[in-house]
Amino acid sequence: MVRAKLIEIRDSGTFIPALAVQMVGDTRTPADWLLRRAGYGRGILLVHLTSNRAELRAEEWGRATRTMIVAHLALEGRSAMGMLPDRVEECTFDNLVHGAVLDVEYLIGASDRPKVSEQTVEVRDD
Numbered sequence: 001m002v003r004a005k006l007i008e009i010r011d012s013g014t015f016i017p018a019l020a021v022q023m024v025g026d027t028r029t030p031a032d033w034l035l036r037r038a039g040y041g042r043g044i045l046l047v048h049l050t051s052n053r054a055e056l057r058a059e060e061w062g063r064a065t066r067t068m069i070v071a072h073l074a075l076e077g078r079s080a081m082g083m084l085p086d087r088v089e090e091c092t093f094d095n096l097v098h099g100a101v102l103d104v105e106y107l108i109g110a111s112d113r114p115k116v117s118e119q120t121v122e123v124r125d126d
Contacts, residue, residue: 011104019047
């Protein structure tokens with residue numbers, strides 16, 4: 001089974017449009033057979049939509065990409081790198097809706113409230 005959600009990943013001075021794809025691959029459907037055949041089991045494929053980079057495991061993002069590592073871990077429901085567990089639970093794949101904001105600063109406790117979507121910022125025609 002495959003489920004996909006578009007999300008907005010935010011961090012300090014950062015806006016990343018992303019696609020999160022939850023792959024289960026443990027049923028006997030033709031689609032799950034394809035996932036298993038390609039080497040995928042359970043996991044969340046996270047795609048950075050502006051760079052076209054995609055990773056199945058948070059650790060594969062590399063050391064220089066805290067934003068993507070923290071976001072990926074939260075989607076999987078894992079807490080590390082100083083992340084606050086109660087806030088991680090709010091940001092798991094199952095708890096997010098399409099277009100949701102996943103705020104890294106909020107997850108690590110650097111801010112008290114999660115950022116709002118850039119979509120909600122009013123554009124003024126002055």
